[in-house]
Amino acid sequence: MRRVQVALLRNSIKLALKQLKNWMAPDKAKTSLTTFPASAEIVSEPLGVVLVISAWNYPFLLSIDPVIGAISAGNAVVLKPSELAPASSSLLAKLLEQYLDPSAVRVIEGAVTETTLLLEQKWDKIFYTGSSKIGRIIMMAAAKHLIPVVLELGGKSPVVIDSDTNLKITVKRIIAGKWGCNNGQACISPDYILTTKEYAPKVIDAMKQELEAFYGKNPMESKDMSRIVNSNHFDRLSKILEEKEVSDKIVYGGQKNRDNLKIVPTILLDVPLDSLIMSEEIFGPLLPILTLNNLEECFDVIRSRPKPLAAYLFTQNQKLKERFAMTVSAGGIVVNDIAVHLSLPTLPFGGVGESGMGSYHGKFSFDAFSHKKAVLYKSFIGDAAIRYPPYSRGKLRLLKALVNSNLVEVFKVLLGLS
Numbered sequence: 001m002r003r004v005q006v007a008l009l010r011n012s013i014k015l016a017l018k019q020l021k022n023w024m025a026p027d028k029a030k031t032s033l034t035t036f037p038a039s040a041e042i043v044s045e046p047l048g049v050v051l052v053i054s055a056w057n058y059p060f061l062l063s064i065d066p067v068i069g070a071i072s073a074g075n076a077v078v079l080k081p082s083e084l085a086p087a088s089s090s091l092l093a094k095l096l097e098q099y100l101d102p103s104a105v106r107v108i109e110g111a112v113t114e115t116t117l118l119l120e121q122k123w124d125k126i127f128y129t130g131s132s133k134i135g136r137i138i139m140m141a142a143a144k145h146l147i148p149v150v151l152e153l154g155g156k157s158p159v160v161i162d163s164d165t166n167l168k169i170t171v172k173r174i175i176a177g178k179w180g181c182n183n184g185q186a187c188i189s190p191d192y193i194l195t196t197k198e199y200a201p202k203v204i205d206a207m208k209q210e211l212e213a214f215y216g217k218n219p220m221e222s223k224d225m226s227r228i229v230n231s232n233h234f235d236r237l238s239k240i241l242e243e244k245e246v247s248d249k250i251v252y253g254g255q256k257n258r259d260n261l262k263i264v265p266t267i268l269l270d271v272p273l274d275s276l277i278m279s280e281e282i283f284g285p286l287l288p289i290l291t292l293n294n295l296e297e298c299f300d301v302i303r304s305r306p307k308p309l310a311a312y313l314f315t316q317n318q319k320l321k322e323r324f325a326m327t328v329s330a331g332g333i334v335v336n337d338i339a340v341h342l343s344l345p346t347l348p349f350g351g352v353g354e355s356g357m358g359s360y361h362g363k364f365s366f367d368a369f370s371h372k373k374a375v376l377y378k379s380f381i382g383d384a385a386i387r388y389p390p391y392s393r394g395k396l397r398l399l400k401a402l403v404n405s406n407l408v409e410v411f412k413v414l415l416g417l418s
């Protein structure tokens with residue numbers, strides 16, 4: 001996973017270096033009769049000094065990717081990596097100090113106490129990646145100084161499976177996106193599956209078959225399965241798995257070992273909607289499958305819940321793809337794959353509603369850390385008397401016509417026809 005993070009970061013850096021001149025160039029803006037003669041443009045200017053707080057699960061990517069955007073846009077940055085990945089945090093502190101200009105980029109390591117102190121300072125922007133719970137704390141602290149925020153949060157990302165799909169590829173991609181990405185500890189990992197009652201047995205059988213092909217008969221022994229990050233998260237996952245009316249819904253997996261913090265890929269069928277596992281982001285290797293009568297009911301389940309960071313659909317039905325994209329709200333939507341939208345710098349990456357606000361990647365990162373300044377250039381030509389008192393009815397009529405950019409009315413007033 002470290003290699004993938006480094007590859008994605010190299011791409012981000014290369015893109016920023018290649019495109020920076022274009023991104024920085026002012027955008028010409030149209031002018032109107034009201035300002036004539038004039039020219040206008042939108043100038044991107046740095047915000048100042050920004051704070052980046054990152055999460056533990058992709059510690060390099062989630063720390064450095066926002067920093068790339070912040071420096072590209074001309075800001076100074078303080079980065080606070082997650083204390084839950086302490087080796088990565090100290091490596092980032094060491095390497096960034098060694099290779100980057102310390103007057104522009106600093107790393108401050110620490111946990112809640114240090115972050116709380118950082119949050120008392122007056123920043124020009126805070127870019128936070130982490131849980132919605134802590135996101136609320138960040139936003140409240142930012143409000144004190146009216147600091148704008150980007151909140152890259154999580155949520156329960158659903159996967160809808162239609163029976164008109166290539167089931168083998170569908171299931172393989174879901175497994176790679178769920179268990180292959182940090183054993184489910186990824187923000188855009190599938191959180192739960194929605195399918196029809198009729199099709200669910202086929203999905204479960206295919207899942208079992210492919211899981212066994214990938215992780216063997218005893219997944220506890222698999223070298224390709226990540227452990228849970230720490231005992232607190234292990235206990236949190238155990239609690240939601242052992243809840244009454246949930247533990248008896250396991251149809252695959254369920255084994256766990258606190259000594260080595262391993263939990264195997266676990267599938268559950270039709271857990272109650274008000275259970276813990278369906279109320280909070282799972283962020284681990286448990287995958288509930290909910291069955292409904294038809295796909296419209298599946299879409300309704302998503303629409304009735306807080307907006308997720310990602311929503312996925314597997315189908316070959318073109319109409320269904322379009323309906324999903326147009327009627328389901330989520331940070332991002334992927335049809336027939338999982339998580340890959342993250343690698344496209346031409347798409348904004350970010351949440352909506354409970355899954356966050358603001359976005360980044362590619363030029364969106366540059367924009368996230370820039371102020372779009374409106375600049376209007378006027379000359380001393382065309383200093384019309386109508387804008388100055390005393391105001392007559394004719395002047396007011398002309399002003400109104402100018403504000404409405406109504407050329408015909410302007411001529412009528414000037415010619416005394418109105």
Ligand SMILES: NC(=O)c1ccc[n+]([C@@H]2O[C@H](COP(=O)([O-])OP(=O)(O)OC[C@H]3O[C@@H](n4cnc5c(N)ncnc54)[C@H](O)[C@@H]3O)[C@@H](O)[C@H]2O)c1
Binds near residue numbers: 112116129135151
């Ligand atoms: N949208 C995204 O791009 C994205 C990416 C990765 C993870 N996430 C989300 O992040 C969460 C998992 O990451 P995590 O466990 O590191 O999140 P977290 O919210 O526990 O921690 C994130 C950061 O907040 C800091 N923090 C923790 N408690 C704090 C407090 N009381 N006051 C101030 N700062 C505090 C931590 O030190 C850390 O740097 C999941 O919800 C996941 O979905 C989102």
